[in-house]
Amino acid sequence: MSDDSYVFEGPAEAPQPARDNNPPLSxxxxxxxxxxxxxxxxxxxxxxxxxxxxxxxxxxxxxxxxxxxxxxxxxxxxxxxxxxxxxxxxxxxxxxxxxxxxxxxxxxxxxxxxxxxxxxxxxALLAQLERLKVKLSGEGLFDVGRKKPVPTFPATIGVITSPTGAVIRDILHRIAERWPCRVIVWPVVVQGDAASGQVANAIRGFDAMSPGGAMPRPDLLIVARGGGSVEDLWCFNDEALARTVAAATIPIISAVGHETDTTLIDFVSDRRAPTPTGAAEIATPVLSDLRFAVADLERRLDRAGSRLLEDRRTRLRAVARGLPARPEELVAVAQQRLDHASSRLASGLQRNADLHERRLVATGGRLSRALLDRAIERRSDRLDGVAARLAVPIPRRLERARDQLNGLSRALASLDPKKPKPGFARIDDETGKMIASAAALSPGQSVTLVFPDGSKGARIDGGDEAASPAPVARPKPAPRPKAGPVDQGDLF
CATH class of the missing domain: 2.40.50.140 (Nucleic acid-binding proteins)
Known part of the structure; x- marks a missing residue:
């Protein structure tokens, strides 16, 4: 049987006829x-x-x-x-x-x-790139405010590029002639599917280095590649690589392609260089220019110091011409005034003490025991008068207050529910607690009526209102007798 033929066994419960060599397929x-x-x-x-x-x-x-x-x-x-x-x-x-x-x-x-x-x-590539630009720009990865400043005098520079080719040689040569410093090269491929991942790993590796370690941590990174077509540079438009560049803590200069080439990491990096050589120039100052500037500043400092010293020397000479020939003459007049003042000091102190003594004697003469006694006597008389005026009203005030207190005590005693007035009764329940409202009573409840002269037991009949008692006919008062003439007697 050929390889293209398929033979399948039918189900046991439904056997095919022996003559059928084309069984159905499921x-x-x-x-x-x-x-x-x-x-x-x-x-x-x-x-x-x-x-x-x-x-x-x-x-x-x-x-x-x-x-x-x-x-x-x-x-x-x-x-x-x-x-x-x-x-x-x-x-x-x-x-x-x-x-x-x-x-x-x-x-x-x-x-x-x-x-x-x-x-x-x-x-199609450019269309995809534009859509990615819009996405990352909306997230703020292109904002100028988040870009880090490039250090002016880097001690160590990290370069991420291919270890072969003209790019790394141009960068190293340019850095060596401008600013000799340590350069650490992280070799990567710069084209193809694996390029974006290797460049991202290199950035993370440099960023993870700790300052003061065995290998110095770079102050600046350069991501470089030579020119090429859009397809050749497409690995630098990778979204993951762009996010890695944006998240790095070390400043990054992007130098991918020529001046007219633009990739995605150019927008997220801290600086963009037109060429790899331009990146080396942005990253480093010119040592010779700095030396010339320092030498010029040193010369200007020397000239300024010389002018300052000459100016101070001239002013000192001008002041010296106004001074006397002998330095003792400057303090002679002041010393003479000091001598005169010291000679008058003893007599001045004595006169001052005599003056205060005379004032003390004059003041003491006006002070005597009789004056103090008279002042005490006057104040004692005034105090006795005030006490005599206060002695009378105080008992009256106390008496009035006592009367008021007694009146209030009587009023309070008359309102005491434990002592009902004649004609009134207090209602207590079985426990002896006073009932103050009709709502607290229930039909058939046993209560106690407390009168001033005793108490009686009672039971509530359950009616809502007490039956109005029949009016009691009061006897009419007897008519007064008409007033008649009163016998006033005879005056004679």
């Missing part, structure tokens, strides 16, 4: 047979088309559709192949993909499993 068997045929026949194909319907699944796989003006084919990129793509799939991007044709048996459809992807042309 749907799954046919689907997997077609899958193997497609993979054998189209195991390696290259397709060119426009990307659409990009779906990045949570599992890491990417599902998309490739189309041209007439047809479309589904595509899938497994998670392990996504990072190694030359360009990331985006809707509207024209790409060239490489992979194998297979089928998806669950839907009986065929698709391409993409293993590599590259842009179809410069126009």
């Amino acid at each position: 749907i799954s068997e046919l689907s997997f047979a077609l899958k193997r045929t497609l993979e054998d026949r189209f195991g390696h194909v290259r397709l060119r088309g426009e990307v659409s319907k990009v779906n990045r699944h949570a599992s890491g796989h990417v599902y998309l559709t490739l189309k041209d003006d007439k047809s479309a084919i589904d595509g899938v990129i497994w998670k392990g192949s996504v990072r190694g793509l030359g360009v990331q799939p985006e809707s509207g991007l024209e790409v060239i993909v490489t992979g194998k044709i297979t089928s998806y048996p669950a839907r009986s459809s065929y698709q391409i499993v993409i293993e590599s992807m590259e842009a179809a042309g410069a126009g």
Whole structure:
């Protein structure tokens, strides 16, 4: 039997007739047979088309559709192949993909499993670059305020570039003739799919170096590469590399391509140089110019110091001409005034003491025991008068206050519920607690009526209101006798 023939055994419960040598296939068997045929026949194909319907699944796989003006084919990129793509799939991007044709048996459809992807042309690359620029610019990675200043006098410079070629030689030569300092080269490839990852690793490696270690940490980094086409420089447009440059703590100068070439890291780096040689010039000052400037400043300092000394010397001579020939004459007059003052000091002190003594005697003469006694006597008389005036009102005030207190005590005693007035009674419950409102009573409740002369037990009948007692007929008062003439007697 040939390799293209397929023999399948039918189910035991439904045996085929012996004469039937073309048994039916199940749907799954046919689907997997077609899958193997497609993979054998189209195991390696290259397709060119426009990307659409990009779906990045949570599992890491990417599902998309490739189309041209007439047809479309589904595509899938497994998670392990996504990072190694030359360009990331985006809707509207024209790409060239490489992979194998297979089928998806669950839907009986065929698709391409993409293993590599590259842009179809410069126009597509630039369109993708513009979209990435807009994205990163919106996140603030291009803002001038976040860029770090480039050190003026770097002691160590790190260079990230290819160890072979003219770029590294130009940089080292330019730095050596301008500002001899330590240069640390981190070799990387600067073209191809692996270039962006190696450059990013080099930046992170320099950034992770600690100051004062065995190898000095660079004060400045230069990322350099020579000129080339858009495709050659495309690795420097990688989004991950741009974010690494933006996150670095060491200032970075981008020197990729010629002056007309622009890559994504030019926008996120702290400075952009038109050429690698220009980057070396931006990173370093000119030592000879600095020496000339220092020498010029030294000469100016010497001339300024000489002028200052000459000016002070001239002023000193002018002042010296106004001074006497002998220095003792400057203090002679002051010394003479001091002598006169010291000679008058003893007599002045004596006169001052005599003056104060006379004032003391005059004041003491006006002070006597009789004056003090009279003053005490006057104040004692005034105090006795005040005490006599206060002695009378105080008892009256106390008496009035006592009367008021007694009145208040009587009023309080008359309001004491424990001592009801005649004609009134207090109602207590079974526990002896006073009942103050009708709402606290219930039908059939036993209460105690407390009168001034004793107490009686009672029970509530349950009525809401007490029956109004019948009016008691009061006896009419007897009519007064009419007033008649009063016998007043005889006055005679």
